[in-house]
Amino acid sequence: MTANPAPPTIAEVERIINIPDAVLRNLQITLCYHDLSAVLASQTGALANWCTFATWASKQAGQTIRKEDLKRTLERYLFESAAAQQANAEVAAAASIQAGSQAMPAQAAPLSAVAFTSAIDRASDAVARGNRKVFAEIGLAFANFYHSCFLESRLDPQKVSPFCQELRPGEPPDGQGYLRQAFTHYGQALLETDAKGRAEWLLLANIEIGFHEQTRLQPEIAESLDAGLTSFLELARSLFRSLFPLNGWLHLAHLYLRRLIGRPTALDLAMQNLVTEVRLQLRRAITDTMMTLALPSGVVLRLGKDLSLDFPESLRQITNPELLKFLQKHNLSIDSLRGSGALDWADLPERLHFILDLFRCYEERADLFDPPFSQEQVRALNEGRVPEGRL
Numbered sequence: 001m002t003a004n005p006a007p008p009t010i011a012e013v014e015r016i017i018n019i020p021d022a023v024l025r026n027l028q029i030t031l032c033y034h035d036l037s038a039v040l041a042s043q044t045g046a047l048a049n050w051c052t053f054a055t056w057a058s059k060q061a062g063q064t065i066r067k068e069d070l071k072r073t074l075e076r077y078l079f080e081s082a083a084a085q086q087a088n089a090e091v092a093a094a095a096s097i098q099a100g101s102q103a104m105p106a107q108a109a110p111l112s113a114v115a116f117t118s119a120i121d122r123a124s125d126a127v128a129r130g131n132r133k134v135f136a137e138i139g140l141a142f143a144n145f146y147h148s149c150f151l152e153s154r155l156d157p158q159k160v161s162p163f164c165q166e167l168r169p170g171e172p173p174d175g176q177g178y179l180r181q182a183f184t185h186y187g188q189a190l191l192e193t194d195a196k197g198r199a200e201w202l203l204l205a206n207i208e209i210g211f212h213e214q215t216r217l218q219p220e221i222a223e224s225l226d227a228g229l230t231s232f233l234e235l236a237r238s239l240f241r242s243l244f245p246l247n248g249w250l251h252l253a254h255l256y257l258r259r260l261i262g263r264p265t266a267l268d269l270a271m272q273n274l275v276t277e278v279r280l281q282l283r284r285a286i287t288d289t290m291m292t293l294a295l296p297s298g299v300v301l302r303l304g305k306d307l308s309l310d311f312p313e314s315l316r317q318i319t320n321p322e323l324l325k326f327l328q329k330h331n332l333s334i335d336s337l338r339g340s341g342a343l344d345w346a347d348l349p350e351r352l353h354f355i356l357d358l359f360r361c362y363e364e365r366a367d368l369f370d371p372p373f374s375q376e377q378v379r380a381l382n383e384g385r386v387p388e389g390r391l
Contacts, residue, residue, distance in 0.1 A: 001218050004153040007031050007039045007146035017136045020298055022128035024386050026065050029135045030372050030382055032057040038369065043155065046366040047202050050182075050209040051142055053359065054134075059372050060293050062391060064127045064224070067120050070289055074116050077281040084281060094267035096242045098251065103326040116282070118234060123228035123286050130220030134213055138179070141167070145183055160187040172215035185322075192352045197314075199363060200210035200320035207326065207358045222346045224290060228282025231273050239271070291345050296367040305341045307357050312364040331356050 016032055019025035032195050035053040039052035063069065066127040078084045144166075149159040169174040182205040189201035236255070240248035257270045301307070310316075316332070318324045327334045332350055340357040362368060372379070377387035 002260055004042050004358060005035065005038045007034050007150070008143055009138070010143050010147060010175050013135075013140050014145045016073070017132065017140070022124070022132075023062070023066050024381075024384070026062045026128065026131050027060060027373075027381055027386065027391065029131060029139065030055055030380065032135070032139060033058055034369075034372055036139065036146075039146055040142075040186065040190075041369060042153070044198060046364070046369060047199055048206070048359070048365065048368050049186070050138070050206045050213075050365045051369045052207070053210075054138075056293065056295050056368065058131060058135075059391075061131050062343040064125050066350055066391070067124050070120050070123070070285065073119075073385065074285040077285050078278065081277060081281055083162050084274070084277040087270065087277050091239065091267065093245070094270045095251075096266070098267050099314045100263065104230060112128035114258060118386075119227050119230055119282050119286075122234060123224045123290075125288075126220045126227065130217050130224070133219060133220065137176075138213060141179060141183070145186070149187070155187060155190045157187060157191060160184060171220075172212045176212070178208045178212040182212075196363075197320070200289075200318065200323050203315060203363055204320065204323040204326060205358055206363070207330075207356050210355050210359060211352060213332065214348060214355065218348055221290075221351075224335060225283065225287055227345050228279055228284075228286050230279055230282060231276065232272065233243040235275050235278060239274075246276055275280060287345060291342070295365075296360075296370040301358075303342055303345060305355055307337045307340045307354075307361050309361045311335075311360055315360050315363060318350065327356065337361070 013032060016025060016028045019028060033051045033055040038052060039047055039053055040049045040051070041047065059186040066368060145163060148163045149156055153157075156364065160183065163192055164180045167180045167183075169180070172175050172178060182356055185201050185205035185208065189198050190203055219315070237248075238250055240252045242248075244251050251267075255265055255271075258265050259268055293301040293303060295301065316335075324334075330349075333339055336359055340354050342354040373381065373387065374389070377391070380387035
């Protein structure tokens with residue numbers, strides 16, 4: 001980390017917020033979080049702040065936003081699902097009977113060619129909106145904090161309270177009371193001379209922002225996980241284009257006509273079974289993709305599994321009364337990682353439990369300050385281009 005790095009300007013943060021291209025915007029958000037993180041760390045030492053974790057969460061979100069690997073994951077799950085393969089064969093057999101020689105044989109039913117595009121697009125869009133939403137509020141708040149409360153790269157304690165008063169009172173999602181508390185506690189961390197005391201104030205500030213962030217993100221997270229709720233018509237259109245290349249629309253109209261008069265075709269019934277299984281595998285694949293967090297040094301966390309890294313020595317026994325009170329209120333197992341995995345990422349309490357323990361376990365991991373992109377990729381981003389190579 002550079003000693004006393006200059007913080008990103010408010011104008012720069014606002015420029016990034018308004019980038020129309022979701023992929024480029026996400027990459028620049030990720031890089032800006034890294035820069036915002038370095039400013040606070042230059043004063044506290046290599047203790048992770050909220051922006052440090054946000055750097056890697058935003059980088060991970062970029063994979064969903066760019067739609068990387070999701071289609072392959074979906075198709076792999078469908079291929080491995082015996083129920084999906086059986087339902088697919090029944091659809092192909094019913095189609096063969098309905099259309100005679102015009103339809104492809106049962107073993108060639110195009111399950112792998114089902115158009116997942118709309119489900120993937122929905123997940124990508126929801127994650128991109130959440131990525132921007134959080135940065136537009138919290139990233140901008142960090143930039144304002146630095147420019148309002150720091151003088152020649154050092155905190156001016158007299159400026160912290162007036163800055164916090166500008167944030168809206170009240171609970172999230174509408175209020176910013178937790179942000180008020182968090183920046184107050186960042187100020188206390190910066191003034192603290194005892195290493196353990198500084199680590200505890202910093203953890204409290206991190207989890208207060210995490211609580212606000214995750215509450216604000218609840219609609220976008222639920223929407224992204226529900227992107228796999230493909231409608232019958234959406235899947236039917238795709239399958240019928242593959243099964244009946246010349247007149248798929250006619251067979252689809254026939255299916256709906258028979259359904260209206262209460263005499264569903266064998267193909268309709270087989271399609272309903274397939275839709276049920278496809279929805280299940282889509283949800284599974286999207287959840288699996290979203291519930292993975294890649295950190296530096298090759299660390300990959302599965303968010304549905306309990307964390308295994310021990311608490312650092314400075315945070316093993318909590319003594320800060322305010323931090324202890326917060327953990328007792330929101331954490332089911334204060335001094336244990338048992339049950340830290342979030343089985344349902346759309347469940348806010350489960351998600352918060354994991355994140356609180358994640359922040360505590362990894363606060364002293366210096367590799368979290370590694371740059372998220374190579375120097376060549378940073379140059380491309382500074383020129384307003386999506387870099388080449390693995391992102």
